[in-house]
Amino acid sequence: MDYVAGIDIGCRTTKVVLLNESRKVVATALVKTRPDFPGVAREALEKALAKASGHLDDVKYVATTGLGRYNVPFRDLQITDITCAARGSEFLFPNTKCVLDVGGQSTRAIRLREGGKVKEFKSNDKCAAGSGGFLERAAHYLEIPIEQLGPLSSSAGKPTTISSVCAVLAETEIINHVSDGQSVENIIRGIHNSLASRSKALLSRVGLEDEVTFVGGVARQSGMVEALKETIGHAVNVNDEPDTITALGAALLGYQRYKRLGGGIAGETHKKFS
Numbered sequence: 001m002d003y004v005a006g007i008d009i010g011c012r013t014t015k016v017v018l019l020n021e022s023r024k025v026v027a028t029a030l031v032k033t034r035p036d037f038p039g040v041a042r043e044a045l046e047k048a049l050a051k052a053s054g055h056l057d058d059v060k061y062v063a064t065t066g067l068g069r070y071n072v073p074f075r076d077l078q079i080t081d082i083t084c085a086a087r088g089s090e091f092l093f094p095n096t097k098c099v100l101d102v103g104g105q106s107t108r109a110i111r112l113r114e115g116g117k118v119k120e121f122k123s124n125d126k127c128a129a130g131s132g133g134f135l136e137r138a139a140h141y142l143e144i145p146i147e148q149l150g151p152l153s154s155s156a157g158k159p160t161t162i163s164s165v166c167a168v169l170a171e172t173e174i175i176n177h178v179s180d181g182q183s184v185e186n187i188i189r190g191i192h193n194s195l196a197s198r199s200k201a202l203l204s205r206v207g208l209e210d211e212v213t214f215v216g217g218v219a220r221q222s223g224m225v226e227a228l229k230e231t232i233g234h235a236v237n238v239n240d241e242p243d244t245i246t247a248l249g250a251a252l253l254g255y256q257r258y259k260r261l262g263g264g265i266a267g268e269t270h271k272k273f274s
Helices: 037-049 080-091 132-142 145-156 167-179 184-206 221-232 241-262
Strands: 004-007 013-019 024-033 060-064 098-102 107-112 118-123 213-215 236-238
Touching: 004 037, 004 080, 004 241, 013 037, 013 241, 024 236, 037 060, 060 080, 060 241, 080 098, 080 107, 080 118, 080 213, 080 221, 080 241, 098 118, 098 184, 107 184, 118 184, 132 167, 132 184, 145 184, 145 221, 167 184, 184 221, 213 221, 213 241, 221 236
Parallel strands: 004 060, 098 213, 213 236
Antiparallel strands: 004 013, 013 024, 098 107, 107 118
16 A cells, blocks of 8 residues: 655644545654654654554655654655645645644744635734643643643633733732632633633634634644634534644645656655665
């Protein structure tokens, strides 16, 4: 079996999506990002190939995206993560016109044109209070595994208010809420509500549509999804693996480019992974 691979090297995790000759996803993989971008890209690729019972020689084309996209020597194509998030979202949810990508480092709102192309996008300010990184810091302070943030947020009764736009000041608010005896559930939901409000502001700047697709690692948190739905008042699409959608977009665009160049997926292997 021959494959096209999309590799998304993000600030927290590196994701891989493998497509076969029918553009069907045959495997995905996630590994923790480390400074050795070439090594982590290969590790994630090999992990995905193991799931598909494949080998490196089966990979005919590689498209990279994310902050480490230039640092993969065996890539054939590098693409911006905004372009890839848009393409992957449109592939899974053809009717979507807006994409919200909340990752560890930044939050982006993307408006789509026909075919999953980017019409306009806006990013949050550099402060961590507008990204998933703030959720990680809050989880660390509250001594809660980040995987529990979603369920705890969903069980909140009376969410607290987190109003600061600065991560440092927002942490002070969290400390004050703890000192006042507020429950962890209500504090976390307050954080999710704050992030959802910032996300709505970004979406409004690009033109909020009736259907939004939520991608990135933060979309795995059920409480954040609920907060976003309540805040924007529109339908929110969430895939089972929302953090792999940008890698999916890279694989789809890589597949398209490979075909355009006249390379048949069943052609002779040309990749150099050594």
